[in-house]
Amino acid sequence: MPIVPPYVETLMPYVPGKPIEEVEREYGISNVAKLASNENALGPSPRALAAVREAAAGAHLYPDGSAYHLRNALAGKLGVKPEEVFVANGSNEIIDLLVETFVLPGEEVLTSARTFIAYKLAAQKLGRTFVEAPMKDGYWYDLDAIRQKLSPRTKLVFLANPDNPTGTWFLEKELVRFLDAVPPGVLVALDEAYVEYVDAAGYQDSMALRRRYPNLVVIRTFSKIYGLAGFRLGYAIARPEIGGYVERVRMPFNTSLVAQAAGVAALGDAEHVQRGRALVQAERPFLSEGLAALGATVVPSQGNFVLADFPGRPGKELFEALLRLGVVVRPVGGYGFPTAQRITVGTHAENEKCLAALRKALGK
Secondary structure (H helix, E strand, O other), rough: OOOOHHHOOOOOOOOOOOOHHHHHHOOOEEEEEEEEOOOOOOOOHHHHHHHHHHHHHOOOOOOOOOOOOHHHHHHHHHOOHHHHHHEEOOOHHHHHHHHHOOOOOOOEEEEEEEEEOOOHHHHHHHEEEEEEOOOEEOOOOHHHHHOOOOOOEEEEEOOOOOOOOOOOOOHHHHHHHHHHOOOOEEEEEOOOOOHHHHHOOOOOOOHHHHHOOOOOOEEEEEEOOOOOOHHEEEEOOOOOHHHHHHHHHOOOOOHHHHHHHHHHHHHHHHHHHHHHHHHHHHHHHHHHHHHHHHOOOOEEEOOOEEEEEEOOHHHHHHHHHHHHHHEEEOOOHOOOOEEEEEEEEEOOOHHHHHHHHHHHHHHO
């Protein structure tokens, strides 16, 4: 007799990018360029690090379970009320909490195929039905196709804009058309993990849209442009009653004392955020053009990464070849892109190293 339900037995755990220390130990190399996890190449704000050092003196104390100062800092920055903000141990925990709190057995979680795998994992580990709509042109969300999959059983829709792992995006006019078609009892979780990097015309103003669509939940993170991935800190903006239900379900003290302090300080360092944005805006075209010159199909991106497809070259094989050359990228065969790599935009030196390693691995 199995000791776990079938949906747990068949659950494939999330596989993170290889850490630098593991690569150095396994391959006997140094000066590794990790371009696998869409981290900020500039690291965290110096202000955040100073706040962490100060907060660490109180590490023997439990953190503020309500994250009062962080929630108020976020509310002030976003122009919302503190009770409309809730924080979590990374945006992944928010994804889990939304499914756990609102989706009953027999109800459905709906999203696009080939999008961020955490949506599927959150549904499957609770035995909830997961429904996917196909992408258009291989790499782009098709909101009309997702709309057609709406059913009386749909309870929660996840939309990533920009998407991960493709980097593609949709426009506000497309999102509005979709939201107009969603019944008010269905929650729409808009994942904006990479929002600070977007410079595309016609992109959504999610804070304004929230006033029109009370079933909209906006998810964001400190892991990307704020450079705090190691602290696991995410947040969401939603109607107070939605956040109130989530607060009943989440674990107590789900965000640490030092993470909260780092988040407040990072929000106050606009210059560091601008430096991170400027780096990506300068280096993303350089990396994309270099990849295209090596024969890759490079997908347009609004994130701090690009998806590069190398036809005829199995993704796992190329990934292993790059590891031996001291470059860590992310094969995305599990997303349905068997010959593609997701490559984070690094510093100029890291991007040059990546392109040089690819040239060698591909025999160019």
